[in-house]
Amino acid sequence: MKARTLRGRVAIAGVGETAYYKHGRAPVSEFQLALQAILAACADAGLDPRAIDGFASYSNDRNDPSRIAAALGLPELRFSNMQWGGGGGGGSAAVANAAAAVAGGLADCVVVFRALAQGQFQRFGAAPPVATVSGEQAMTFPYGLISPAQRFAMRVMRYLHEHDIRPEAQRAIALASYHHAQANPRAVMHGRPLTAEAYDASRWIVEPFRLYDCCMENDGAAALIVVSAERARDLRPRPAYLLGAAQGSEHRNAARAHNAPLYATSSFTTVAPHLYAMAGVGPGDVDVVQSYENFTGGVLMSLVEHGFFTAKEANDVLVVDNLLAPTGRLPLNTSGGNLAECYMHGLELVIEAARQIRGESTSQVEGAEVSMVISGPMVTPVSSLILGGAATV
Amino acid sequence: MAPAASYLPAGLPAPVPEPDGLDAPYWAGTRRGELLVQRCERCRAWQWGPEWICHACLSPEVGWTRVDGRGIIYTWERAWHPVHPALREHGPYIVVLVELAHAGGIRMLGNLLGDPRQVVTIGAPVEAVFEPHDDAKVPFTLVQWKVI
Ligand SMILES: [Zn+2]
Numbered sequence: 001m002k003a004r005t006l007r008g009r010v011a012i013a014g015v016g017e018t019a020y021y022k023h024g025r026a027p028v029s030e031f032q033l034a035l036q037a038i039l040a041a042c043a044d045a046g047l048d049p050r051a052i053d054g055f056a057s058y059s060n061d062r063n064d065p066s067r068i069a070a071a072l073g074l075p076e077l078r079f080s081n082m083q084w085g086g087g088g089g090g091g092s093a094a095v096a097n098a099a100a101a102v103a104g105g106l107a108d109c110v111v112v113f114r115a116l117a118q119g120q121f122q123r124f125g126a127a128p129p130v131a132t133v134s135g136e137q138a139m140t141f142p143y144g145l146i147s148p149a150q151r152f153a154m155r156v157m158r159y160l161h162e163h164d165i166r167p168e169a170q171r172a173i174a175l176a177s178y179h180h181a182q183a184n185p186r187a188v189m190h191g192r193p194l195t196a197e198a199y200d201a202s203r204w205i206v207e208p209f210r211l212y213d214c215c216m217e218n219d220g221a222a223a224l225i226v227v228s229a230e231r232a233r234d235l236r237p238r239p240a241y242l243l244g245a246a247q248g249s250e251h252r253n254a255a256r257a258h259n260a261p262l263y264a265t266s267s268f269t270t271v272a273p274h275l276y277a278m279a280g281v282g283p284g285d286v287d288v289v290q291s292y293e294n295f296t297g298g299v300l301m302s303l304v305e306h307g308f309f310t311a312k313e314a315n316d317v318l319v320v321d322n323l324l325a326p327t328g329r330l331p332l333n334t335s336g337g338n339l340a341e342c343y344m345h346g347l348e349l350v351i352e353a354a355r356q357i358r359g360e361s362t363s364q365v366e367g368a369e370v371s372m373v374i375s376g377p378m379v380t381p382v383s384s385l386i387l388g389g390a391a392t393v
Numbered sequence: 394m395a396p397a398a399s400y401l402p403a404g405l406p407a408p409v410p411e412p413d414g415l416d417a418p419y420w421a422g423t424r425r426g427e428l429l430v431q432r433c434e435r436c437r438a439w440q441w442g443p444e445w446i447c448h449a450c451l452s453p454e455v456g457w458t459r460v461d462g463r464g465i466i467y468t469w470e471r472a473w474h475p476v477h478p479a480l481r482e483h484g485p486y487i488v489v490l491v492e493l494a495h496a497g498g499i500r501m502l503g504n505l506l507g508d509p510r511q512v513v514t515i516g517a518p519v520e521a522v523f524e525p526h527d528d529a530k531v532p533f534t535l536v537q538w539k540v541i
Pocket residue numbers: 433434435436437438447448449450451452
């Protein structure tokens with residue numbers, strides 16, 4: 001039996017995004033944004049859009065693949081996949097699902113996309129306009145425990161308490177994202193640098209998160225093209241090969257009303273070992289990391305759970321200089337990420353990870369060959385992936 | 394026993410039992426000032442939130458047991474940004490997650506009564522306070538917590 005792995009079997013051959021907008025500022029509909037991003041990714045790959053035969057997305061993306069296939073005039077649709085779960089936890093998993101479809105022969109050219117125009121729909125950060133709630137919400141909403149920030153603050157508070165982690169560790173993560181955004185003209189926060197003093201003076205959203213610990217909400221769309229490794233080599237000079245991917249969460253992570261047995265976690269303690277096993281690399285081999293910032297504390301836990309340092313080392317490792325490209329020990333969120341490039345639900349992080357392999361980042365890590373994405377800490381399921389350059393496959 | 398007013402302003406979404414009846418015993422218990430959680434009748438495992446089968450032995454015979462409303466603060470948060478219209482102009486408030494060691498370490502949510510700017514200590518002992526909302530369209534009672 002052939003080894004059951006995706007390692008080296010598929011690659012990201014093209015990436016594309018719309019202009020990124022502040023929340024509510026997109027001049028066109030969410031569906032138009034999705035089409036724009038998909039066409040941009042095809043153009044980047046040098047691929048006729050009619051070659052697309054599959055779609056993968058996550059977090060209940062509203063833009064139905066069958067409608068997109070009709071709009072694009074595709075000859076046939078062979079794969080249509082939605083990753084269950086909310087938040088950005090499905091970002092890497094959607095790529096993995098597309099990869100599995102291509103590797104398994106279900107489709108040949110799968111687009112992974114995410115489109116978000118929250119101004120046209122309900123915002124994530126605001127309470128839904130309902131008079132009554134039931135189920136898990138009945139045990140949280142009446143206490144004012146409503147938004148994602150409120151849902152995850154207590155996990156991070158417990159983690160910071162257990163490991164004596166200082167607020168400066170979260171601050172360093174925010175400052176790194178804003179620093180990288182200043183080099184990235186696509187970034188919504190380009191030209192809006194953040195200082196440590198401004199961070200410290202910013203208002204609390206919910207302790208332990210200040211304003212700058214929380215992701216933006218934006219309008220836009222992002223897409224990437226997954227094809228076989230052979231086809232990717234024909235399409236472009238430096239495809240980003242998928243070395244490994246994993247998704248899931250720990251034992252009873254979703255036990256209701258905050259009853260996960262392992263509470264203070266980013267949900268990666270069981271996922272990360274599968275990721276490294278498939279990729280055939282360890283944390284020390286990773287050149288650059290894009291780690292989903294819903295909240296900086298989630299990034300902190302994700303990095304620990306992916307083995308980059310221990311929780312006890314967090315205060316020492318999470319200082320700004322360590323996190324900056326090109327010279328930092330652990331270059332992090334080199335496009336500006338969810339905090340400062342765009343909250344495209346973390347798919348912009350996968351695009352940035354591919355750009356690092358291609359040598360095209362606006363904050364390039366010299367010679368990056370192993371590039372990681374961590375998607376959606378603290379939700380379930382979460383997911384992560386590792387991309388590699390030609391030298392790794 | 395009951396405080397004169399609710400901890401948070403009126404207008405937040407009101408809890409109603411699930412249509413399938415899963416958590417109805419909990420909400421009925423709070424109306425009587427009793428804290429009811431699940432405990433498996435076969436293997437005696439504690440379970441919270443409620444589910445239709447026991448996560449430990451998979452028995453459908455998951456009973457409800459009254460527990461002492463005492464625990465310790467496992468973690469907490471102080472919310473400042475109002476995400477609901479009812480919370481605008483209200484100021485900060487505290488949510489706690491309370492661990493009940495005598496009930497298998499299950500955890501229950503609630504607000505921490507008292508000064509919303511108080512220093513909160515993980516590990517501090519707390520006790521349940523029942524907060525009735527008798528004027529709601531479907532009357533309900535919330536379980537809140539105060540430091541003892
Ligand atoms: Zn049982």
